[in-house]
Amino acid sequence: MFYEHQLPRPWAEGDEERLFHDALEQVALADRLGFDNAWVVEHHFLEEYSHSSAPEVFLAAAAARTERIRLGHGIRHTPAGYNHPARTAEVVSTLDLISHGRMEFGIGEGATRLELGGFAVPAREKRAMSLEAGEQIANMMSMSPYPGYEGASFSMPCRNVVPKPVQKPHPPMWMACTNRSTIEVAARAGLGALAFSFVDAGEAEYWVNTYYDIIKSEECVPIGHTVNANIALVTSFSIDHDRGEAIRKGLEGFEFFRYAINALVAHDAVPGRSTLWADFQQQRGDVTEGFVAAALAKGDRYASAIGTPEDARRHLRTMQSAGVDQVIFIQQAGENKHADICASLELFAAEVMDEFHAGEAERERAKEAELRPFVEAALARKVRMRALADHEIPVVRASVAKAVVPSDGV
Numbered sequence: 001m002f003y004e005h006q007l008p009r010p011w012a013e014g015d016e017e018r019l020f021h022d023a024l025e026q027v028a029l030a031d032r033l034g035f036d037n038a039w040v041v042e043h044h045f046l047e048e049y050s051h052s053s054a055p056e057v058f059l060a061a062a063a064a065r066t067e068r069i070r071l072g073h074g075i076r077h078t079p080a081g082y083n084h085p086a087r088t089a090e091v092v093s094t095l096d097l098i099s100h101g102r103m104e105f106g107i108g109e110g111a112t113r114l115e116l117g118g119f120a121v122p123a124r125e126k127r128a129m130s131l132e133a134g135e136q137i138a139n140m141m142s143m144s145p146y147p148g149y150e151g152a153s154f155s156m157p158c159r160n161v162v163p164k165p166v167q168k169p170h171p172p173m174w175m176a177c178t179n180r181s182t183i184e185v186a187a188r189a190g191l192g193a194l195a196f197s198f199v200d201a202g203e204a205e206y207w208v209n210t211y212y213d214i215i216k217s218e219e220c221v222p223i224g225h226t227v228n229a230n231i232a233l234v235t236s237f238s239i240d241h242d243r244g245e246a247i248r249k250g251l252e253g254f255e256f257f258r259y260a261i262n263a264l265v266a267h268d269a270v271p272g273r274s275t276l277w278a279d280f281q282q283q284r285g286d287v288t289e290g291f292v293a294a295a296l297a298k299g300d301r302y303a304s305a306i307g308t309p310e311d312a313r314r315h316l317r318t319m320q321s322a323g324v325d326q327v328i329f330i331q332q333a334g335e336n337k338h339a340d341i342c343a344s345l346e347l348f349a350a351e352v353m354d355e356f357h358a359g360e361a362e363r364e365r366a367k368e369a370e371l372r373p374f375v376e377a378a379l380a381r382k383v384r385m386r387a388l389a390d391h392e393i394p395v396v397r398a399s400v401a402k403a404v405v406p407s408d409g410v
Contacts, residue, residue: 001030001038002074002234002328005052008256008277008335016051022338024061026331029342031066033349034357037104038062039074039194039328044082045114047274049260056091063099071099074194074328075108075176078137079129080154081121082110086161088133089140093165101166106174106194107134112264114271129153131189134173135223139385142169142225147388158394169225174232183207183231187214190222190378192230194328198258201318204233208323215371220378227375229367230325235315237329238306238336239344239352244292250306250344251288253334256280277334305329309351316356 007019027038040058043050052058059071073092077083083091096103109126110116116123132153140146145160165171174192177183186193193211208231214220215229238250259280295302303314305327319327331341 001027001035002330003038003040003052003058003332004043004050004257005040005058006049006253006257006260006333007051008048009274019051020058022341023058023332024065026338026341026345027062027069028065030345031069033345034353035069035345035349037070037072037326037328039072039104039106041074042076042082042108043110043115044077045118045271046112046264047272048276049264056095059095059103060098063095063102066099066102068102070102070104071095072104072174073106074104075106075174077110077115077130078107078133079109079119079121079126080133081119081129082115084156085133085137085154086140086146086156086159089137089161090163092137092171093141093161093163096165096167096171097163101171103165103167103171104174104192105137105171106176107131107137107191108176111178111261114264114269125153127185131185131223134175134189134191138170138173138224141165141171143385143387145388145393147385149385157396158388172226172228172230173224174228174230180207180210183211184214187211188219188221190215190220190224190227190229192228192232195231195233197233198235199233201322204319204324205322207231207233212323215378216374218377218381220374221381221383222378225379225382227371227378229371229375231323232326232328233319233324234328234330235319236304236306237331237344237348238340239309239312239347241308241347243295243302243307243311246307246311246344247292247295248288249340250331250336251291252284253332253336254306254330255284256334257330259283309347312348312352313355316352320356 003023005019005023007015030038040055041050041052042055044053055073062071076088078088092103092105107130109130132151136149140161141164145158148158149156172192174194175186177186177193177195178197183193211231236250236254238246240246260276263276302311303318305312305315316327
C-alpha cells in the first residue's frame with residue numbers, strides 16, 4: 001500500500017483530519033488482512049497532491065495500531081536542507097523501536113520547485129546530496145559513536161546518535177526511482193528500488209534485469225551497511241466483482257495521481273491557490289464509461305489491479321514472472337472513497353492474496369542463496385568510515401565554566 005494523502009479541492013472543515021484517520025484505519029485493516037507493507041511519502045507544499053509532510057508522525061500512529069505489516073518511509077527527503085541526517089537517523093531508529101523492527105527506509109530528493117525552493121535545496125545537486133546524506137545516516141545508525149563528518153552538503157562533529165534501531169545494522173534502505181537511470185543509481189548504491197513509474201510487463205522485466213545485472217556486478221558499491229536487493233513497482237488498485245464498478249471507483253483517482261505529479265513538476269504554481277483537481281477534471285473530461293466499455297470488450301485479455309479479482313490475478317502474475325519483488329498498490333488517490341478502498345482490500349485478501357503468498361518463504365531463501373556471493377563481494381568493495389578508538393573520541397567541553405564558591409559559602 002502507498003500513501004500520498006491526497007486531498008483535492010474544494011476543502012471543507014475537517015477534511016484533513018478525516019483524511020489521516022481514514023488512512024490509519026486502512027493500514028490497520030491491511031495489517032489484519034495480511035498485506036506486507038505500507039509506504040508513506042514525504043512531500044511539502046504540494047496542495048491537493050500530497051498532504052504527507054510529516055510521515056514519521058503517521059508511521060508512528062500506524063505502528064501503534066498494527067502488529068505485522070512493515071512500515072516504510074517511501075521516501076523521506078534526505079538532503080540536509082529538508083532533514084538534517086542526524087535527525088533522520090534518530091527518527092528512523094525510533095520508528096524501528098516503536099514498531100518492533102518493522103521499518104523500511106527509503107531515501108529521496110524531491111522533484112518540484114515548490115519543495116526544492118522552499119528549503120533552498122539546489123536542483124542540480126539534490127541527487128548527490130541525497131546519496132551523501134543516505135550513506136551518513138546508515139553510519140549514524142550503525143556506529144557508536146558516529147565519528148563526525150565534513151562533507152559537500154553537510155558537516156557535523158562526533159556524536160553518538162541515539163537511539164539505535166532494532167534491525168541491525170539498520171533497517172533496509174531503498175531509493176525512489178522514476179526511470180531507468182535512477183534504477184541504475186539505486187543498484188549501484190546497493191539500495192532497493194522503489195519504482196514510481198507505471199510500466200507494462202515487458203518494461204518491468206527490462207527494469208528488473210537492468211537492476212539485478214548491476215547488483216551482481218562490480219558496479220555495486222553499497223552506501224549502507226547491507227545490500228537491499230529488491231525492486232518494487234507501483235500499480236493502480238480498485239477491486240470489485242464487477243469490472244465496470246471497479247473502474248468507476250478507482251480509475252479517476254489513479255489518473256489524477258499521474259496527472260498531478262507531472263503538473264507540479266512542469267507547471268507554475270501559486271501557493272495557497274492550487275487548482276490541480278479542477279484543471280485535471282477539465283482536461284480529462286468524461287472518459288470513464290468509454291474506458292469501461294473498452295475494458296469489458298477485452299474479456300479475459302484484460303489484466304489490471306483496477307478490475308475483478310481475476311483481472312488483478314492476471315496482472316500480478318505478469319509482474320511476478322517479470323521478477324518484480326514487490327507490487328505497491330496506489331489506492332488513496334483523487335476522490336477515491338474510504339469505504340471503496342476498504343472493500344477492495346478485503347476482496348483482494350479473500351480471493352487473490354493467497355496465491356502470491358504461497359511459496360514466498362522458499363522463493364526468498366532461494367533468492368538469498370543466489371545473491372549471497374554477489375552481496376558479500378559488494379560489501380567487500382565498500383569503503384567504510386573508520387571507527388574511533390576510545391582515546392580518539394573527542395571530549396565535548398561544557399559550555400559553562402564551574403562556579404567558584406567562596407570558602408564562607410556566601
